[in-house]
Amino acid sequence: MQRVYFCGILPRMANTIHRPEWHLPESMITLEAVFQNRRRFLRQLGFTGAGLLASPLVGCSKAETTAANPASGAKPVLSSTATNFVAVTAKGYPAPRNPEFDPKWTLTDGSVAARYNNFYEFTTNKERVHRLVDRFITAPWPVEIGGLVEKPMTLDAVELAEMMGLEERVYRFRCVEAWAMIVPWTGFPLRKLVEKVSPKPEAKFVRFETFFRPDQAPNFRDQNYPWPYTEGLRLDEAMNPLTLVATGIYGKPLPKQHGAPIRIVVPWKYGYKSIKSIVKIEFVAKQPTTLWESLAPDEYPFESNVDPGKPHPRWSQATERLIDSGDRVKTLPFNGYGSYVAKLYSKG
Numbered sequence: 001m002q003r004v005y006f007c008g009i010l011p012r013m014a015n016t017i018h019r020p021e022w023h024l025p026e027s028m029i030t031l032e033a034v035f036q037n038r039r040r041f042l043r044q045l046g047f048t049g050a051g052l053l054a055s056p057l058v059g060c061s062k063a064e065t066t067a068a069n070p071a072s073g074a075k076p077v078l079s080s081t082a083t084n085f086v087a088v089t090a091k092g093y094p095a096p097r098n099p100e101f102d103p104k105w106t107l108t109d110g111s112v113a114a115r116y117n118n119f120y121e122f123t124t125n126k127e128r129v130h131r132l133v134d135r136f137i138t139a140p141w142p143v144e145i146g147g148l149v150e151k152p153m154t155l156d157a158v159e160l161a162e163m164m165g166l167e168e169r170v171y172r173f174r175c176v177e178a179w180a181m182i183v184p185w186t187g188f189p190l191r192k193l194v195e196k197v198s199p200k201p202e203a204k205f206v207r208f209e210t211f212f213r214p215d216q217a218p219n220f221r222d223q224n225y226p227w228p229y230t231e232g233l234r235l236d237e238a239m240n241p242l243t244l245v246a247t248g249i250y251g252k253p254l255p256k257q258h259g260a261p262i263r264i265v266v267p268w269k270y271g272y273k274s275i276k277s278i279v280k281i282e283f284v285a286k287q288p289t290t291l292w293e294s295l296a297p298d299e300y301p302f303e304s305n306v307d308p309g310k311p312h313p314r315w316s317q318a319t320e321r322l323i324d325s326g327d328r329v330k331t332l333p334f335n336g337y338g339s340y341v342a343k344l345y346s347k348g
């Protein structure tokens with residue numbers, strides 16, 4: 001059953017999402033009905049561009065259903081446009097690998113990972129993101145850390161990385177769309193930053209916000225989502241030793257398409273929780289609204305832990321496709337990180 005209500009075409013009104021005229025009761029929704037109504041609604045708004053009509057949400061898109069490798073055929077060769085590795089020059093790369101996160105898994109081919117990205121501010125087409133990031137300016141990059149904390153701070157992403165110290169960790173990464181990769185991130189535990197700013201006792205959640213610059217990323221104008229992209233974690237999730245603030249990948253500063261210059265990586269949750277290109281980290285008392293949750297709460301709830309036993313409303317989450325080899329492998333509960341995080345969710 002199709003359960004998408006908002007598919008990114010609604011006017012933005014003070015962060016309030018209103019159901020569109022075409023909203024149907026769930027019992028009447030079929031894929032075709034949603035598609036046709038969405039077309040009608042877009043036509044009424046005067047949007048007729050094929051790209052817009054075809055554009056998916058993370059959740060409006062089909063899940064991965066075949067083992068086809070998008071990067072099959074000739075292996076891509078890194079070029080300066082495609083990699084965008086040069087946005088930031090910071091000390092500390094490559095960082096020493098933390099032996100606790102040095103599994104003997106085969107890493108995903110970095111050039112494949114750099115050409116298969118979800119970054120909706122640019123496009124909903126994963127294979128085009130790396131070609132659309134040229135106008136995106138990622139330095140200087142002030143990051144504001146505040147809200148319910150004793151010691152708020154605003155500092156540049158490079159300064160922040162230098163202040164916190166960097167390490168490398170190999171993590172599995174699982175997208176809700178059922179593709180996966182194994183990559184070496186460079187960064188520091190979010191926990192260290194939380195301790196530095198000293199949250200007040202009322203702080204129970206951390207809210208993250210991405211940049212909003214319509215002149216630098218085309219989809220802000222083309223896709224009517226409740227921008228900017230926002231995400232959130234419970235404070236205890238933010239404090240878990242696995243939660244990483246990433247500033248690099250494959251031994252170099254993050255290329256733009258991977259979320260330069262600073263992002264979060266939460267490896268036991270679906271990939272959309274790992275918000276990219278963060279400008280603001282805010283400590284709050286109430287569970288924050290996230291972009292995906294506001295678009296489709298039944299499909300992208302706040303918690304979103306990887307769970308092979310709980311299908312997405314429109315596809316199975318039992319397996320995942322590795323983006324470079326095309327191999328389909330079993331998905332693990334908490335993406336294999338249960339020993340670190342299962343206790344956060346055990347009742348009683």
Ligand code: MTE
Pocket residue numbers: 058116117118119120121174175176210229257258259270271272273274275276277
């Ligand atoms: N962060 C922002 N700001 N915008 C996005 O569209 N997409 C998310 C997440 N973070 C996204 C984002 C999703 S759905 C995934 S799967 C991962 O980024 C993809 O990260 P990658 O492109 O580095 O593999």
